[in-house]
Each structure stands twice: as C-alpha cells, then as structure tokens.
Amino acid sequence: MAASSTSCSLLLAVAAICALSSLPCCAAAVSGGRSAHLTAGFTHVKLRESQFVVQKPYDVPLHERYEQSGGVRRMWVFATDKPISATHPGGARTEIKVNEVYSSGVWQFEGDMFVPSGTSGASVMQIFGAATHATTLMLHVYGGRLTYYHELTKVLADRVYDRWVRLNVVHDVGAGNVTVFVDGERRLSAAGHGGKEHYFKFGVYKQSHHQPSRRMESRWKNVAVYTKP
Template sequence: MASLATFSWISLYLLAVLLAPASAQDPTAGFTAVSLSESNFQLQKPYNMPSSARYSFDGTVRRMWVLSSDEPFSPQSDTKPRTEMRMTGHDYSSGVWQFEGSVYVPSGTSGVSIMQVFGGGETATTLMLHVYNGALRYYNQKPVEDNIYNRWLRVNVIHDVGASRLTVFINGQQKLSEPGRGGNSHYFKFGVYTQREASSRMESRWKNVRILKKN
C-alpha cells in the first residue's frame, strides 16, 4: 500500500509540473535602459486634428486612438490613419536593442498595428504587432497572444541587428522569434496604425515605455 501511495503522489507531482505555466523570464537582463525624456516621444496623428483630439497623457498612461475615416499624418502621405509615438533620438543600425512597454487594448479594436520596429529592406518595417478580434499577431500572420482585450500586457521586443533576429515576450514569456527583414536604420513606434479590415475606432494605451541596449 505504501508503494502505491508513493506512486500516486509522484504521479500527481509530475502532472502538476506538466500543467504548471512556464516560469516568467526577465527579458531585460543584460540590457541597460537609455535615458528618455518627453522630447523622445514624437506624436504622429491625423494632420488636421489637434493632439488632444486623438491623444492624452496623464503622466503615466499614454492613450492613443484613431478612426478609420481619419486623415493620414501629413497631407502628402497616402498611408492609412494613425496615432502613434515615433521614438526619436535612439535610431540604430547595429547592436541589440529592446523596446519595453505595458499595453492595454479595449475590446472592439481590430485591424490595427499597435507596435512597430521600423526599417526594412523591401518593406517599411522589420516587425509589426497587429490586433485582430482580440488576438495579437505578427503582422496579420502568426499568433502571439490570444484574448488580449481589456487587460494590461507587458511587451518586450528584442532586435538583434547582427543576427537579424526579433524576439517577442509577453509578460516575460517568449512568444515569437522571427528573422529580420533587412534595412539600414531602425526605430520603435507604438500606438494605433490602421491595417486591413479595421474597426471604425481603434485605441491602445501604453505605460512604462522604455528603450534598452544590450551591455
């Protein structure tokens, strides 16, 4: 009987280990945050709108929204509507860089990019994170995280330029690893940028945004 009880406990332990979620990692280990001020956050919004019509910042949360019927960010642009932060002062062409931020996407937002690594060879970007019907995706392709509506997620995107590799973590869990798409200069963007099959209104909220560089 004792051996049977021992076997049962071992079986239960192994089952618990198999079902337990993978332990979270710290993607920022070995990186150092660069200094950021408000001057590093450059807002891009519909050119005919005041900033307050599409953006708010309470000192902690940056809230950005756009309508699918809005104008582009400049009269000369033929791109789709956006309200995005273009991170300035830390463009890069080599090394290993990281974007970190916590994002909240309200239900109903769909057909939109919420984060970009700008700069590609034959494409404008080397990575985009899209939202479609509550799922976060690599462009409109591979799933990254399901059921993202109405909850805060910590997003870490690491770009190893030399290895041409991008790695995405959600809440400390590695969710994606993809090759880069070339390009000679890169920078980070976040917010809302209209994509295919967009909802009439799109919004994302961000806090604790940092840029880091590998030591």
C-alpha cells in the same frame, strides 16, 4: 517572542522556496511585476520626453487623438481619419515614434499595453526600417488576438482585450532576428528584414486587412528602451 519566531520562520521558508523554484511568479515578485530577467545584461536608454514624437491625423488637434495622464499614454484613431500629412502615403494612425535611431547592436523595447475591446485591424507596435519592407516587425490586433503582421495563423496571444499586457521586443541587428515576449513568455522568433536604420513605434495604425474597426485605441505605460553591443 513566539509570534516573532513564527514570522521569521515563514519568511525564511518563502525565501527558500523562491530561491529553489524557477517559477515566473517568484521572479515577478522580486522585480515588482516587471520581467527583469529579460533586460538583464542590457543598458537602460534614458529617453527625453521630446523623443516620444506623436504622429496623428494632420487635420485634427492633438488632444482629439492623444492624451497622457497618470503615466499612461492613450492614443485613438478612426478608420476614416486622414494620414499624418496631406502627402503621406500611409493610413490613419495615432502613434508614438521613439526617436532613438539605431543601426547596430541589440535593442529591446519594453512596455505595458492595454487594448480596449472592439479595437481590430490595427498595428499596435512596430520596428520601423527594413531593406525591402517599411518595417522589420509589426504587431497587429484582430478580434482580441495579437498577431505577427496580419497573419492570423501566427497568434502571439489570445484575449488581449481590456487587460494590461507586457511586451518585450528584442531586435538583434547583427544576427538579423526579432524575438517577442508577451507577459514574460517568448511567443515569436522571426527573421529581420534588413535595413540600415531602425526605431520603435507604438500606438494604433489602421490596417487594410480583415475589416478594421471604426475606432481603434491602445494605451501604454512603463515604456522603456534598452540596448547592448
């Protein structure tokens, strides 16, 4: 009975500390490690597997650039690879287009990303669609740093190699802004680029800046999309 009373007291003490504390660790423990507070007030969009559209070099089979196992989507590409079609103007990539197009409201992308060391000069996530650009947002990796486009002075996170990084990207279409959270912390607020239709993409897309690596790879799990008016 004494041991049981001690255990109950300890549990009550821990609960009280978490209730009184605003530390992120308590929120993470309650939500199973997910940033639940970032999606509060949003509605989860139920995506079908067919809405995860893989875009890869047109001249190689899917299994040579993409695999899915144990809930993890793994994508890789070589700097010398072809684009997604013989006439496509873009560069080498293996990306997933989330085929959920939106034009209004507030939309949020959430996912856990793993970038192996050595990958550099690649876009790993983007919001496609803009008025004067192709994209509203691109997140690049250069030498283990996550950056806003290719701007090396706008580093969202250091040392992203070889670990799981949680990304939450919020696009408020009406307000015309984008907010990026890395591991639950806000790292970027930027103006949008207009445009009538948007969708999310993630994977690896070779960039022409800062000497891209010969091979690029990213892995993703727990990808979800949320929205609210």
